Amino acid sequence: MSPAELRETRRSARNGWLLSTPALILLFCAAAGPLLIVVIYSFLAPGKYGNVEWQFSTAGWVGILWTKDIFDETWHLADAHLAIFWRSVSLSLLTTLFTFLVGFPTAWFIATRPANHRAFWLFLITIPFWTNLLIRTYAINEVLRKEGLVNTVLIKLHVLSEPLDMLYGPFAIFVGMTYVYLPLMVLPLFASIDRFDMKLLEAGHDLYASRWQLLRRVILPIVKPGIIAGSILVFVPSLGAYVTPRVLGGGKQMMIGNFIELQFGQGRNWPLGAALSMTLLIVVTVALLVYVRYAGRDGDARHG
């Protein structure tokens, strides 16, 4: 490199750093900073009336899985916590599965409409985003409750004699989350299916594949990036859902989100809340890494 070239390279590197400084500051203040506070709080002792005592303690982290018996002071595995974790994971997986089962045909339908109709169908999918999440969740409440839409119609049709008790439980949470997160599954699936070359269906059919084999051997592997993106977009917020389990779970059926909120509220155990938040973050990150890795292994370069 000539001296002039060297100078030019140095200058552009310096300018690069200078120009990205505002973004870096923002990134630190908005992302790394708060996260650091949460990490620090998780290693402190709980204060009597909330807040934290500034002394090092691993009680928050231990408290995730173990609990001290209030009478004999022995440590037990915290069954209630495990139940909450299990409920969160299983409901989130179930929600992801169901949004896929409903979202895939929906996305396929939209992607196979004439090009000038697609915008309209996509618009319909995105309409719920215009309404506040709380209102949408109360709407589901209105549909599922004892005197709600489903029960009224089924009783009028003499399918039921007694109203079904659907509210305030895992079922109601599952219905609510499936409804709320469905668009997040449909949109990436649509993007993937939209790029799918329909000629491949003819090619596969011509090469003796049945319809089922076409789905399994041609369509699903090729739209896999969309399935992965949709699953992540649904699974991650489901795992941390707060409003839906609060409104439809009736306060008794907590998920991790509510459990964390509880520690900062009535529970007055900020370190445990902070440790739980970090755990949630770590679990989601690890799950994503594994998922992306697995998906990227034989994923198609074109869809990346």
Next chain:
Amino acid sequence: MTAETIISARNVVKAFGQGAAAVRALDDVSLDILRGEFFTLLGPSGCGKTTLLRLIAGFEMPTGGQILLDGADITTLPPNRRPVNTVFQSYALFPHLTVAQNVAFGLQMLGKPAAEVKATTARMLALVKLDHLAGRKTAQLSGGQQQRVALARALAPQPKVLLLDEPLSALDLKLRKEMQVELKRLQIETGITFVFVTHDQEEALTMSDRIGVMSNGKLQQVGTAKDIYTRPRNRFVASFIGETNFLTGTAEDDALRIAGGARIPVPGLRAGGAATVTVRPEQLRLGPPAEGGLPATVRDLVYFGTDTHCHLLLEDGTELVARLQSPASGEAGFVTGQKVGLRFAEGAVQKVEE
């Protein structure tokens, strides 16, 4: 080889759309394709040739008529139950599979044992000279290589008939010429019946055993390349394949009387009504007016290297083109404005239907 029919289309009609707006892509087409031949469907875009191919493949159902394969009615069978494979214009290779997996796909769907799938795939890749790329993803291949994968994939299940939908149209000229030779070689080596669709008359003439010329959803003429070139049935076929001249006039016994009063001998023509004849540019002979022949004036000379196109004007205003072999000097021996006597090579003038 005995001429045994493998595919038979009987009065096939295919209409798209409903009621009055319906368009007949195929209008009562009947055609027999023989076992082991290289058959080409030739026509301009929109003539229905691809529709006919898709009906044979099973991607579309005919509005009317029947399609037989080896004597059995396959009109309503879905594509996966027809022993017929297609090479698509866009190749339609599976992007998530390697070259070898693409080729193996059909065999696997047929439920062949793994050892046989492996052996046949290797054999097919060798046949199209792609053995060294077996592990590549198809997106990493050039157009010509993708073309070969598409061929190997369609040939692997050993179909009774291979359908090719303008497979060479995406390739550049040099590659296209190579693939023409390659296709012909594959057809002879495998002995499989090829049905090839193209709008390129040169492709059709050089590769096919027989050609079916189509236009407006109708089969215009079926025959060997020579048949179709030298004895076109109608004006469309004559003008679509190669260059040609038309002369119109009144039919007399063994001759055509054109507007200027001149009489052109056409053996076999019978008196009665208007008639059209065609004659290829290379069948025109020019001489001095004194030697007789049809009087004409040289209007223009265009030098093409191997030959020179001589544009002529007859006395009645009809324009003709003669293709003269260029002599060593490069000079055609005629000049613009010169009067000449025009003759036609024996048997070159053919009556055509309008």
